[in-house]
Amino acid sequence: SVSTGAALYPHSFCLHPAHFSQFTVTGPDHPITTSVGGEAVLPCHLSPRMSAENMEVRWFRFQYHSVVHLYQEGQDKYEEQMLEYRGRTELLKDGITNGSVSLRIYQVQLSDHGQYTCFFQYGIFYEEAILELMVSAIGSDPHISVDGHQDGGIRIVCQSAGWHPEPEAQWRDHHGQLLSSASEKISKETNGLFRTQISIVITEDSNQNLSCFVRNPLINQEKISTVFIAGQCPSTLHWEWCDPTLIGHAEWGATIFKRAPPCPHQVPFLKARRGRAACPIRYQTKPHVVLSQCRIGDKGLKQRTNRFNTR
Template sequence: MSAENMEVGWLRSQDSAVVHLYRDGKDQYGGQMPEYQGRTELLKDDITDGKVSLRIRDVQPSDDEQYTCFFQSSVSYEEALLELQVTDLGSAPVISVEGHQDGGIRVMCRSSGWYPQPEVRWRDLQGRLLPSASEEITPEANGLFQTEIVIVLTEESNQKVSCFVRNPRLNQERESVISIAELFFPRGNPWMVALGVILPLLAGLTALASYCFWRQRRAKETLQSDKESEKETLLSEREREKEALRSEMERQKAEYEAAKGEFSDVQGLEQRKEQ
């Protein structure tokens, strides 16, 4: 039976909100839920045979719902329920060494982009599960889940372990392995280990402080030297100016004496001529 002239709709089962509606031979978007606007398409290739499909684009974790599909005409009504299960396989676990803790090495495993909430564990190379020091699974802004799990490895325990994150719906997992050499494990009294870390740190800070004081003193000495040099330069310039002024005065005095002598000679000559 053809459904071309029927009302065909997809509703969210929990509240009968409209996900997509077809009526009067065309799609009706007026009452569509805002969350689905621009993301749905009713596939009508087989509508003349009474078959339609709904395509949802850009699937989101919030689309994980139970839906009701119905066909309604003037004389009949039929509906069916469909459960949509959203799933996403997240990123490969990233393992990092965070430092020393409780006489061992603190190792953290992180992964993100999982849906639904995943399972995350540590295990040894034989597949035996290992206890974790802490575990945190939190939702991200996009509705997917991220995980952080910590284990403290000791020299006596396993030094090569794997972190795996498993999607329970897909029954698939991602795994990463880490191996820590013996020389990285703390040995002896924890206070001695702490002292061995603190003393080099203090020595480094002392050397840094000494260098800073030396640089500061050097800068002051350089500044003072520059000032003394500038002062000597100014004094030297003043002495040269005084010397030049003195030479000029002596030159002018000599010229004056010479001119005065010549004037006396001319005056004496004129007096003799008059006699």
């Protein structure tokens, strides 16, 4: 963005309208995006091109004295820098003779999200540009669980935490078709990140794949968990899954793990079947769980589902 430099700051000098034509300050006309823990580079330069070596270059947040980084008298000055930015900023001076002074922020925090002002001053002339930094966070893998009976069916819940900004969550069937959620809830946690929870009610005779998608709308990245709803339940059942180092199989009373030869790197599509445990044939690359809708009561459903969600 480009500014005319008309803002007032708590230092005294007179400005003549002709002074505004000496140079302008330009930044990107779109937000800069980055992730929590990553780095961000905020570009800023003079137009027309001229050296900024002998200028004051001040990056600040909410007001003139909220200094993120200060370059003055040919060197970086840290006395006025806000504590939360100490040791995390760098003024990139490779292009300073051409008026380019981008700001790099290391170890980006959620609190870094927002507007930044790039301010140049030379003598009594000054100009500024306002930039926006948008910080994103990708949350946890969606956790799918059974939450009892509702409206004549089984209530399935999907939840995920650690997102920024507010995520979008939805259910889809094995064809990728959108399914209506029975409930949706988004809450902000004490760390400033968001938690989402959605639920769906399925019939007890369902026999299908059900996927929970949680997406960050800022960077268009998502996480997916898939569940297989088994409508029938044999009297003796082995629950199986496989990862690169373990095969686990569980019967009603206990869970037993044993070492096994490495399975393919993909996370398998979990299924319930009789007989000897082995790596399942069908695979998916997403987190997984198997639910069985036998008429044995909510408690049994929760116990067997949680066993897989916590392993």
